[in-house]
Amino acid sequence: MTETTGTFVVTHAESDSAVVRDVETAQVHTLASNPGLEVHDVLEATVAPDPPLEVTWQVVEVDDRRSIELVDSDLEPTQHAKELAADADIGELIQEERAGTGEIHVFRVPEEDVEAAATDVLEDEETVARAARLEAVRVEVRRDVGGGVLSVRYLPD
Numbered sequence: 001m002t003e004t005t006g007t008f009v010v011t012h013a014e015s016d017s018a019v020v021r022d023v024e025t026a027q028v029h030t031l032a033s034n035p036g037l038e039v040h041d042v043l044e045a046t047v048a049p050d051p052p053l054e055v056t057w058q059v060v061e062v063d064d065r066r067s068i069e070l071v072d073s074d075l076e077p078t079q080h081a082k083e084l085a086a087d088a089d090i091g092e093l094i095q096e097e098r099a100g101t102g103e104i105h106v107f108r109v110p111e112e113d114v115e116a117a118a119t120d121v122l123e124d125e126e127t128v129a130r131a132a133r134l135e136a137v138r139v140e141v142r143r144d145v146g147g148g149v150l151s152v153r154y155l156p157d
Contacts, residue, residue, distance in 0.1 A: 003048035010041040023129040032056035042132040071140045077151035085149040101156040111148045
């Protein structure tokens, strides 16, 4: 095994160890120690096998560290997001780049499933990994229960 440089999201953290996942390859690395990491932290870093057994990894260099904030907003999707969803089929995902940085994802879901869908997005590890890939630091989930629309906003800051 050799060292790996990439973008990693912290999926599990304890006082003496942590687990990070490469957001591009989905490879998981168990760290032999925890250098102050918290779940949802994102590292632009290099990890290497931890000697002598090389069954765990260590962080050897950190170029950048940020945390992803997950927000369960009480706001409804914007009018624009609702318009995007108006012609979509149930279950269809519409992705749109934001002006500047980030993306907006809009889903049409059955009205009775909007709350569950919002919870699924907020609890899904891939939501944080996607935010890391998009260089977002905040993920905001908005819902329109009566309209069956879920909006996920990946925001830079």
